[in-house]
Amino acid sequence: MTRGFLQELVNILLDYISKSSQRSSKVLDFHHPHQLREGMEGFSLDLPDQPETLEQILVDCRDTLKYGVRTGHPRFFNQLSSGLDVIGVAGEWLTSTANTNMFTYEVSPVFILMEDFLLRKMQSIVGWSDDEGDGIFCPGGTISNLYSILVARFYFYPEVKSRGMGVLPQLALFTSEHSHYSVKKSAAVLGMGSENVVVVKCDERGKMIPAELESAIVAAEEKGLVPFYVNVTAGTTVYGAFDPLNAIADICQRHTLWMHVDAAWGGGLLMSERHRMKLQGIERAWSVTWNPHKMMGVPLQCSAILVKKRGLLQGCNELGAEYLFQTDKPYDVSYDTGDKSIQCGRHVDVFKLWLMWKAKGSEGFGSQVNKCLENAEYLYDQLQRRTDFELVFKNKPEHSNVCFWYIPPSLRDLPPGHDRDIRLHKVAPRIKGRMMEKGTVLIGYQPFGAKVNFFRCVFSNPATQQEDIDFLLDEITRMGDDL
Structure with a gap:
């Protein structure tokens, strides 16, 4: 089935490439935004709950190309992303075949509307009403978090x-000690300084402690700093922890602070009826980072920044370049969304997510998330049963992150302490080196705070089965037994 689908997709691409080089074909089959939004001859941009058939997915691919701009046509003289190279097509398939740029509707009509449909769907899932919310797709969670601070x-x-910056007071940002490093990096890039990012203590599980946040805000004000922004993490990188969103939202509301939720890793759980309660309170955020290229399995890159207050992205970033964003075009120029971005050229990352949503439906994404978290629970249960492994923390995983040590026979009788830690710190790197040489399995490791190197297993591939998890543990044992 997969082979037949891909062969048919290649035929669609070859037909498109052939027609793009024919001067008798159109450069553009133009339709106004409202016409494409309402649907054209069976082509619908709506995102379903139930999956479509593979036959319909192929129709969606044909129509995406049909209603787009043929930038490889020899009579396309518009904005700079033009031409059609066969090797480039092989590299990125359909999105490279279209080879368009998402700054204006005139050169990217279908993809601009896809982005709009996707953003509205994601905002609805977050819990925002139809009359609020804005956003844009951008290259990765780090840039999404930067947008939120900007x-x-x-x-x-x-x-x-x-x-x-000279007209501003010395601003302070707040984030947890388990949060992603991009918050400090963004503060440095935006000229506010990484030292003005206040790191808030977490509990043993890796969640920000609300009382510590409140104390940190008061302490910053006493030092003459001006608090304005709190980053809340939904799915921390290492432990997969979810900060208490509602309690932090109360604090932000009391102090009139911008509340951002970095759900780059944890946002996918919103697709699961079983697990979405772990993000309860996310609807109170003023902005949200969500990376479909993580838990939802969309190929890199695919990240979104969602902003609750409509118009802020435009006001913050627009410069109105006259060669791109003319106001007297023959269509609704509110769809020329490129000026919301700090980029100029933007890749059509939205198509991958849109097509996957068509193929899986909302329920398919939810099932995928459930499967990954079931795998994490299975690994957790196996680790508890075995004497040659030790969990980094005893709690059941909230996300699909599971952190553990392998204890070789030579260390099992050593008492806890400095000598054991020094030896244990060397175990994971040695096993990882053997893994890479053998090539049968791969898993990451790291230290964290006072904790020496441990394995961090993250499940985001629904193809993983319990037998693969059993193999992982047995392979670690085989590779580390003699250490």
Whole structure:
């Protein structure tokens, strides 16, 4: 079935390439935004709950190309992303075949509308109403988090856009000690300084402690800093922990602070009826990072920044370049969304997610998430039963992250302490080196705080079965038994 589908897709691409080189074919089969939104001859941009058939997916692919701009046509003289190279097509298939750029509707009509449909769907899943919410797809969670700080600063101090940092007080940001490093990196890039990112203590499970956040805000104000932004993590990188969103939202509300939820890793759980309660309170966020290229399995890159206050992204980033964003075009220019971005050229990352949503439906994504978390629970249960492994923390995993040590026979009788830690710290790197040489399995390791190197197993591939997890543990044992 898969082979037949891919062969038919190749035929669609070859037909498109052939027609793109024919001067008798159209450069563009133009339709206004409202016409494409409402559907054209069976082509619908709506995102279903139930999966479509493979036959319909092929129709979706044909229609995506049909209603798009043929930038490889020899009479396409518009904006710069043009031409059609066969090797490039082999590299990225359909999106490279279309080879368009997502800054204006005139060169990317279908993909611009796909982005709009996807963003509205994701905002609805977060819990925002139809009359609020904005967003844009961007290259990765780090850039999404940067957008959140950029827009938050503009919201409180719009003069910074034209007059620069010199007109602002010394701003303070808050994030947990288990949060992603991109928060500090963004503060450095945006000129606020990584030292003005206040790191808030977490509990043993890796969740931000609300009382510690409140104390940190008061302490920052006493030092003369001006708090304005709190990053809340939904699915931490190492432990997969979810900060208490509602309790932190209460604090942000009391202090009038921008609340951002970094759900780059944990956002996928919103697709699962079984697990979405772990993000309860996310609807109170002012912005959200969500990476479909993580738990939802979309190929890299596919990340979204969602902003609750409509118009802020545009106001913060627009410069109105006249060669791109003319206001007297023959269509609704509100669909020229490129000026919301800090980029100019933007890849059509939305198509991958849109087509996968068509193929899986919302329920398919939910089942995929459930399967990955079931695998994490299975690994957790196996580790508890075995004497040659030790969990980094005893709690059942919230996400699909499972952290553990392998204890070789030579260390099992050593008492806890400095000598054991020094020896144990060397175990995971040695096993990882043997894994890479043998090539049968691969898993990451790392230290964290006072904890020496441990394995961090993350499940995001629904193809993984329990037999693969059993193999992982047995292979670690085989490779580490003599250490």
